Amino acid sequence: MSAKELTPSASSARRNDRREWHHYLPHAFVWLILLTAPAWMPLLGGYTLLATRVLVLAMAAMGLNLLLGTTGALSFGQAAFFGLGGYAAGETLLHLAPSTPLALLIGMLTSGVIAAVLGPIAVRLRGIYFAMITIAFGQAFFFIVVNWNSFTGGEDGLLGFNRQPLHFDTMTIPLHGVNYYYLALFCFALVAAFIAALLRSPLGHAFVAIRENERRLQFFGVRAGTLLWIAFTISGLIAGLAGSLYALLNNFISPSSLHWTLSGDFVMMCVLGGMRSFWGPLLGAAIYVVAENTLSSYTDNWMSFLGLIFILIVLFFPKGVLGLLRARVKA
Numbered sequence: 130m131s132a133k134e135l136t137p138s139a140s141s142a143r144r145n146d147r148r149e150w151h152h153y154l155p156h157a158f159v160w161l162i163l164l165t166a167p168a169w170m171p172l173l174g175g176y177t178l179l180a181t182r183v184l185v186l187a188m189a190a191m192g193l194n195l196l197l198g199t200t201g202a203l204s205f206g207q208a209a210f211f212g213l214g215g216y217a218a219g220e221t222l223l224h225l226a227p228s229t230p231l232a233l234l235i236g237m238l239t240s241g242v243i244a245a246v247l248g249p250i251a252v253r254l255r256g257i258y259f260a261m262i263t264i265a266f267g268q269a270f271f272f273i274v275v276n277w278n279s280f281t282g283g284e285d286g287l288l289g290f291n292r293q294p295l296h297f298d299t300m301t302i303p304l305h306g307v308n309y310y311y312l313a314l315f316c317f318a319l320v321a322a323f324i325a326a327l328l329r330s331p332l333g334h335a336f337v338a339i340r341e342n343e344r345r346l347q348f349f350g351v352r353a354g355t356l357l358w359i360a361f362t363i364s365g366l367i368a369g370l371a372g373s374l375y376a377l378l379n380n381f382i383s384p385s386s387l388h389w390t391l392s393g394d395f396v397m398m399c400v401l402g403g404m405r406s407f408w409g410p411l412l413g414a415a416i417y418v419v420a421e422n423t424l425s426s427y428t429d430n431w432m433s434f435l436g437l438i439f440i441l442i443v444l445f446f447p448k449g450v451l452g453l454l455r456a457r458v459k460a
Contacts, residue, residue: 159408163314167307175419177310178378183411183418184313185374188320190398190410192367195324195360197396198404199333201340202255202357205392206263207368209270210240212387214369215376216274216281222290222377229293229304229377233316236373237366244365245358252357255343264389271387286383287376304377313374320367325407327363336360397439403449412451 166180189211196202218236225231251262274281281287292309295302302308327333335356338346343353376382385391394417402413420438424431446453 155408159411163317167310177306179418179422181310181313181378182375183415184310184317185371185378186395186398186418187411187414188317188374189368189371190395190402190414191320191324192364192371193392193395194399194404194410195327195336195364195367196357197399198406198409199328199336199340200357200360202360203257203260203396204251204263204361204364205260205389205396206251206267207364207395208389208391209263209267209387210244210365210368211372211375211391211395212274212382212384213243213270214240214372215382215386216287216372217369218373218376219287219290219382220280222293223287227293229295229312232292232377233370233373236376237370240369240372241362241366244368245362248358248361248365249354251361252354264392267387267389267392271384271389274384274387281384284384286381288381290376291380292377309378313378316370316374320370324367328407332356332359397435401439401442401449403451405448406451406455409449409451413449416450 163184167177170176170180189207193204193207196204214236216236217239218232221228221232221235225235247266251259251266254262275284277283292304294304295312304312328336335346335351338351339353339356346353372382372386375386398413398417399410400413401416402411403409406412416438417435420435421431424434428434442449448455
């Protein structure tokens with residue numbers, strides 16, 4: 130075989146290597162930003178608690194995006210699983226064992242089990258009816274928490290628990306400030322890796338098929354309702370873990386963490402960042418938290434300005450901020 134015949138394949142290999150490099154570079158950049166956030170955020174006037182809050186809310190938004198961005202199902206019940214996970218984590222620390230890992234695990238499993246039980250009812254519906262029944266589920270749990278004063282603290286919220294240090298043999302790691310940020314980042318990394326692997330799997334492709342053409346999927350003998358139930362359950366598990374981290378971040382959880390308006394905030398985060406993009410919910414959560422933190426220091430009507438930003442994004446950049454950035458880079 131001549132050198133000329135080898136040239137095209139070598140050139141093709143170089144092009145493939147370049148494509149792989151361009152594919153992994155944005156992910157590496159995101160992880161570099163997250164890993165170094167405690168170092169550079171104070172230089173921009175931020176603080177570690179703010180970065181931790183971004184991670185926790187982004188995790189819940191990424192869980193929601195499995196429904197909204199991947200399957201196309203709009204849920205307004207994400208806050209219910211978020212808040213229930215937080216309450217379960219707090220009650221674990223108060224009544225079961227002073228263990229942060231156990232609190233996180235029970236918070237996640239509590240929300241996951243409840244999502245698995247409610248899923249078969251919710252996935253019977255589609256479109257606006259699915260959104261409405263998820264609101265109904267969320268508000269039902271909200272009123273249960275508000276009225277169960279002896280167990281949940283009612284409208285005052287759940288107090289009296291504190292996140293506990295991590296113990297590894299003879300080493301103890303206190304969970305304050307930067308340490309808790311890296312615990313949240315570790316959990317976020319596990320969730321991100323799981324979602325990435327899921328989206329590349331046949332199950333993930335089936336989720337996308339529901340969004341693109343559910344009827345065709347059913348013609349192939351695939352039960353879309355079962356797939357939606359799986360996505361709904363996974364979304365609830367992730368929301369429960371995020372809610373547990375949120376409760377331990379503040380050492381407090383209140384009924385507002387279950388209200389449907391917080392579910393609307395999660396939807397807003399997905400849309401702001403780009404609900405068809407993997408990192409869209411993270412970017413949307415960062416925009417939301419930073420805008421809330423900045424605008425609320427100037428006016429009590431900060432939600433009005435944030436709502437205006439949301440409207441402008443939806444009208445002019447339907448693919449979100451990340452979609453806009455991608456279009457600019459390609460141009």
